[in-house]
Amino acid sequence: MIDCAAKAMEMKEEWYHMRCLGIDPENPPKSCWSCTDDCRSISGKTEKREK
Numbered sequence: 506m507i508d509c510a511a512k513a514m515e516m517k518e519e520w521y522h523m524r525c526l527g528i529d530p531e532n533p534p535k536s537c538w539s540c541t542d543d544c545r546s547i548s549g550k551t552e553k554r555e556k
Contacts, residue, residue: 506520506521506522506523507520507521507523507526507528507533507534507538508520508521508538509521509538509539509540509541509544510537510538510539510544511539511540511543511544511545511547512540512544519540521540
């Protein structure tokens, strides 16, 4: 499972199955992950969402 960095910052954590998002659980993102462009702008991250 993976959580959205921006939602975690707002204490509204939402968890996602990595396989459902097309993320290999054996090779998870090395940095914070954000579920949408809006969340990415909130958290200040530039990493794109993987599908």
